[in-house]
Amino acid sequence: MKNIYNTLGMTKACLCALAVSLVTTGCSDLLDKEPPSAISDGSFWTGEGDAMLALTGCYRFQTGWSHDDFATPQGLLYLDFAGGNGTEKENFSTLMASSNTVATNSNLRWYWGNAYTQIAKYNTFLENITDCLMEESKKEQWSAEVKCLRAYFFLNLAFYYKDVPMPLKTLSVDEANSISQTPQTEVYSQVEKDLKTAIDLLPVQYSSEEYGRFTRGAAKVLLSRLYLAQERWGDAATILRSVIESGIYELDRRNGEDSYEKLFQIGGEYSPEIIFCIMGIKDLYTNSRYQYLYPEAAYGGWHQFSPYNELVKEYFCADGKDIKTSEVYDENDPYVNRDLRLYASIFLPPLGSYEGTKYNDIIYDCFKGANTADSYNKFALFNGYCPKKGCDPSITNNLGSTPTYTPIMRYAEVLLSYLEAVNESQPNAVDQNLLDLTINDIRDRVKLVGIKKTDVATQELVREAVRKERRVELAFEGLRYYDVLRWGIAEKELNHTFTGVKLSDDPQARNYRGSGVTASPVDEDMYYQFEKRTWSAHNRYFPIPQNDLNVNKNLKQNEGYN
Numbered sequence: 001m002k003n004i005y006n007t008l009g010m011t012k013a014c015l016c017a018l019a020v021s022l023v024t025t026g027c028s029d030l031l032d033k034e035p036p037s038a039i040s041d042g043s044f045w046t047g048e049g050d051a052m053l054a055l056t057g058c059y060r061f062q063t064g065w066s067h068d069d070f071a072t073p074q075g076l077l078y079l080d081f082a083g084g085n086g087t088e089k090e091n092f093s094t095l096m097a098s099s100n101t102v103a104t105n106s107n108l109r110w111y112w113g114n115a116y117t118q119i120a121k122y123n124t125f126l127e128n129i130t131d132c133l134m135e136e137s138k139k140e141q142w143s144a145e146v147k148c149l150r151a152y153f154f155l156n157l158a159f160y161y162k163d164v165p166m167p168l169k170t171l172s173v174d175e176a177n178s179i180s181q182t183p184q185t186e187v188y189s190q191v192e193k194d195l196k197t198a199i200d201l202l203p204v205q206y207s208s209e210e211y212g213r214f215t216r217g218a219a220k221v222l223l224s225r226l227y228l229a230q231e232r233w234g235d236a237a238t239i240l241r242s243v244i245e246s247g248i249y250e251l252d253r254r255n256g257e258d259s260y261e262k263l264f265q266i267g268g269e270y271s272p273e274i275i276f277c278i279m280g281i282k283d284l285y286t287n288s289r290y291q292y293l294y295p296e297a298a299y300g301g302w303h304q305f306s307p308y309n310e311l312v313k314e315y316f317c318a319d320g321k322d323i324k325t326s327e328v329y330d331e332n333d334p335y336v337n338r339d340l341r342l343y344a345s346i347f348l349p350p351l352g353s354y355e356g357t358k359y360n361d362i363i364y365d366c367f368k369g370a371n372t373a374d375s376y377n378k379f380a381l382f383n384g385y386c387p388k389k390g391c392d393p394s395i396t397n398n399l400g401s402t403p404t405y406t407p408i409m410r411y412a413e414v415l416l417s418y419l420e421a422v423n424e425s426q427p428n429a430v431d432q433n434l435l436d437l438t439i440n441d442i443r444d445r446v447k448l449v450g451i452k453k454t455d456v457a458t459q460e461l462v463r464e465a466v467r468k469e470r471r472v473e474l475a476f477e478g479l480r481y482y483d484v485l486r487w488g489i490a491e492k493e494l495n496h497t498f499t500g501v502k503l504s505d506d507p508q509a510r511n512y513r514g515s516g517v518t519a520s521p522v523d524e525d526m527y528y529q530f531e532k533r534t535w536s537a538h539n540r541y542f543p544i545p546q547n548d549l550n551v552n553k554n555l556k557q558n559e560g561y562n
Contacts, residue, residue, distance in 0.1 A: 048134035054125050055142050058149055059212065061118070061278050063285050065400070068110035070156040071118075071278050073289040073390065073406050076478025077305065078107065083481030084493045085471075086307040087531055089381045096542070097481065097494065099534040103543035103561050112161065112545050115153040122150040123170050144198035148214040151191045151198075152222060152408075158187035159229055159482065162541040162558055166190060180554045181544075188226060195223040204248055211270070217243050218276035221409045224417055229486050233425035240418040244437070249275060249411040251445050260446055261344035265392040269405035273412065280403035287406075291399040295347055295386045296373035298362050299396045303374055306383045307346050307475075309499040309527050315342035315472050320449030322468070331525065334502060340446040341472055347386040349376075349501055351511060360393050366501060367510040376501050376528060377520055383500020383530045389476050412442055412473050420466045427459035439469055485540060494535035499527035536560065 044050050067074035080086070081093035088094070092107050101108075125146050129139055157164045166182035167175075168190075202216040220239050227236035243249070252271040255262045262268060269277050280286055294301020316339040317326035328337040333352030335342075342348075343357070347364040350356035357364040366376040366384040376384030395402055419438040423430050432453045440450035456462045470483060484490045503513035503522050513520040513528070521529040538560020549555050 045128045045132045047132065048138065051129055051132050051134055051138075051142065054128070055145070058122060058125055058146050059279075060285070062114055063280075063287055065288050066110075066114070067288075068107045069114040070111065070153060070478075071406065071408065073287055073404070074292060075111065076406070077387070077476055079478045079482070080476050080480040081305065083484040083490075084308065084498075084533075085311045085475055085480045086305055086385075086387070087381050087383075087498070088305055089303075089379045091381060094381075094531065094533055097490075097535065097539055099536045099539065101539060101543065101561075103546040103549065103557060105543070105545075108542050109545040109547055111542075112157070112548070115157050116165075116167075118153050119150055119167065120170065122146045123167060126150075127170060141201050141203075144201040144219075145214045147194040148198050148202075148219050148222065151194045154187055155191045155222065155226055155229075158184045158191070159485075160542050161544060163187075163556075164544075165555075177552050178554055179552065181556060188230065191226055192223065195219050195226070199223070204246060212277070212279045214276065217246060217248055218409055221275055221414060224414075224421075225482075228417060228421065229482075231424070231486075233421045237418060237421035237425055240414055240421060243275075243414050244418060249273060249414070251411055251415075251441055253445055257340060257447065258344075260341055261389075263410075264344075264390040264407065266394065266402075266404055268407070271410075273410045274407060275409040275411060275414070277408055278406035280405050282403040283401075284403075286401045286403050288400040288402075289404055290391065290395050290402050293387050293391055294399060295359075295362075295364055297364065298359055299399060301399060303382075303386050305387050306381060306500065307385045307387055309383070309385070309501065311471070311475060312342065312346060312348075312385065314468060315339040315345075316448055318447075320443065320451075339448065339472065341475075345387070345389040345472075345475055347388045349384055349511075351502060357388065359388075359391070360396070376503075377530070381531060383498075383528055385500060387476060407477060413479070415439070415442060416466055416470050416473065419462070420470075423459055423462045423466065427462070430456075430459075430462050439465065442469065442473055490535050490539070491537065494533050497523075497529045497532040499523055500530050502527050 045054075061071045062069045062075075066072065068078070069075040078088065078093045078096060081088060082097035086093070095101060095105060096107055126143055129143060132139065154166060162184050163181040164184075164187060165179045166187050167179060171179065198214075198219045199216055202214060202219055204216050206213050206215065220243050224236045224240050227233075227239065250272050252263050252268075252273040253259050254271075263271055263273060268274070269279060290301070292302055292304040294303065296303045313323055316322055317329045318337040318339070319326050319328050321327075323329045323334075326337075330336070330352070333354065335348045335351055335354035347357045347359070348354065349364060349366045355363065364374065364386065366374045368375065371378055374386065376382060390404065392402075392404065415438040419430070419434065422434060430453075435451055435453060435456070443450055451465055456465050467483070467487070471480065474480070484493055502511065503520055503526050504511045505526075506512060507515075513522060523529055538558070541558045543561035544555055544557050549557060
């Protein structure tokens with residue numbers, strides 16, 4: 001929470017860090033946490049000032065080099081890649097969601113453990129604020145905020161792991177080591193209850209000094225995610241319509257054609273489009289996002305991730321059509337005349353008439369030869385593409401310690417979710433006005449022609465349009481696997497060989513793939529085939545971490561995992 005820390009000043013910021021250490025347990029496994037009792041003695045909870053320090057601590061999320069979490073840049077990126085948008089060169093994201101996923105997977109253990117670390121912190125706050133000497137109205141509001149934060153993690157745990165422990169109070173060691181799983185439906189019910197209660201207690205906006213806290217709109221968007229996961233389309237449409245009609249949010253157009261790209265750079269957290277985000281503060285609460293994202297040729301980046309060409313193909317052409325129907329698309333020159341979001345989101349190499357993505361004074365190029373920086377086949381899980389969305393050209397050093405923010409909810413999601421919910425609940429209500437209000441507003445920002453009702457005359461065509469738009473608009477924001485799972489399309493989307501950049505059989509071409517047994521494999525369109533993925537029905541849910549099963553015999557493993 002950048003503004004709260006800044007307002008309190010450095011001395012009090014140190015106190016906030018102390019408050020965080022008091023309310024956060026030291027170990028990330030749910031099963032061996034020591035109860036966080038230190039904060040509950042009378043020496044701390046003496047009044048509103050202490051409660052504010054503790055509340056600020058509740059907004060302290062994983063930072064630095066901690067990644068496997070539902071509220072960190074890399075954690076969200078892993079989920080996006082698990083859903084078929086890309087891969088990680090050490091195979092982390094693929095092994096989170098494949099037929100080879102196992103209960104000892106360390107990434108999934110940390111998603112689980114970090115979530116329960118946060119939940120333990122929130123429960124401690126909720127228990128102690130009850131008797132704190134302060135205004136009752138503030139108690140109610142602050143408790144509502146913290147219950148929303150807790151609901152965020154409970155919802156993710158239940159959606160991805162199914163039946164999970166649902167502690168609503170501080171646990172002793174014995175309790176933590178013997179707690180049973182709560183059925184997913186009951187976790188969802190608790191999430192819904194807490195969010196609906198919070199909506200009536202939270203403000204629609206905060207003053208600039210308190211920017212970054214959970215608002216009424218954020219609670220509604222989180223509730224809509226629950227409803228979409230449950231296919232409660234009418235409820236989702238109702239709650240999302242209220243967010244739209246509030247008039248609080250709008251798509252960010254402040255930077256013209258660059259608006260989409262700049263939204264995800266430093267300063268974008270203050271956009272009129274952002275509904276909730278994880279704030280950062282220079283030299284204090286930072287993350288290593290850029291170290292992982294940047295190409296090898298750019299300021300010492302690691303080029304840790306490779307977006308799939310399957311995602312690249314989904315971006316529209318400049319005439320608003322997809323690559324299959326566009327009259328301006330050239331298969332031999334695939335990167336020209338494309339959606340502005342493609343150029344904002346992915347580093348593209350020189351090919352055909354396209355000169356390659358320029359980043360400051362660097363031209364991205366994966367075709368300089370074997371073992372050169374960013375070479376498309378330098379590692380087994382390299383493919384020539386590199387994520388660009390979120391990179392900020394002003395950052396050219398110390399990539400491992402940047403104060404970039406993490407968008408969690410933004411208005412574009414609201415618009416697309418609303419259209420989806422209306423289409424599923426009342427398909428006859430989808431008219432040109434609704435299309436213009438939602439999907440066409442998003443397309444207009446990136447200079448794409450709007451969709452006409454005659455182009456999407458059926459419920460299925462609207463559904464297809466929404467799903468394609470969500471994939472490119474929300475790419476790398478952590479919602480792709482959520483979408484793939486709730487739509488029931490994972491078996492189709494995640495069972496094939498994924499591809500990278502386009503190669504050539506011409507020995508004189510810069511993208512020559514080689515010859516004979518050493519030639520890079522390609523598909524029928526000459527795109528580099530580099531990763532075969534498989535996904536089985538039991539992968540709908542992550543496995544319960546083996547570490548926890550070893551300690552707590554009351555926990556039961558999800559079906560399909562040993």
